[in-house]
């Protein structure tokens with residue numbers, strides 16, 4: 276990945292995304308105005324942070340990204356598999372709809388999602404000119420939301436899996452993400468097979484590799500162009516929020532993705 280620093284913010288970008296066709300950024304903690312455990316570019320309004328600071332952070336974020344805040348489309352991320360196809364930005368007065376995958380083929384929409392350990396999946400179909408962000412936590416991964424997204428793209432926009440470019444963003448890694456037996460049971464239920472390889476026993480504890488599991492799901496769905504960030508949120512707290520490492524007392528970093536207008 277490469278980094279772009281603008282006005283104190285820092286965004287990571289995948290090398291494999293065509294910068295002429297899409298703008299994208301996985302924004303770190305840097306450059307915002309939030310204090311304390313939310314320091315500093317927290318974008319979530321549901322984690323106890325000051326509302327004025329969050330609003331200011333959104334202005335800073337979109338300013339750094341170079342798109343108007345009024346183009347924002349975001350949802351209430353609930354760890355399901357509900358998909359939204361954005362035809363227009365979300366009007367500020369309209370409540371967030373629950374969902375964990377957002378797609379658009381409109382250049383006037385900036386897709387936004389919030390993360391702290393869950394896996395961000397960024398999609399670009401350069402042929403059908405469609406983009407999307409998926410939020411895959413352990414439950415979304417168990418539900419194979421990556422495959423659900425690939426199938427939805429095919430149905431809605433005619434996207435072929437082999438045309439898709441997918442970036443798997445910073446998230447908690449398989450050495451850091453300790454889980455319980457209940458998580459294994461869900462994988463057993465939804466995956467039926469081949470899930471064991473993503474669980475690792477270390478001392479008396481069980482660890483889940485969500486990054487590997489999501490890549491596996493995408494490859495099974497026919498996606499061949501996949502780039503992993505290789506960044507673990509829990510091991511890099513100076514840059515990222517980590518829900519697990521910080522015991523829930525933290526903010527959420529933003530992922531932004533937008534199609535560029537083609538003249």
Ligand SMILES: [Zn+2]
Nearest residue numbers: 448451507510
């Ligand atoms: Zn790690």
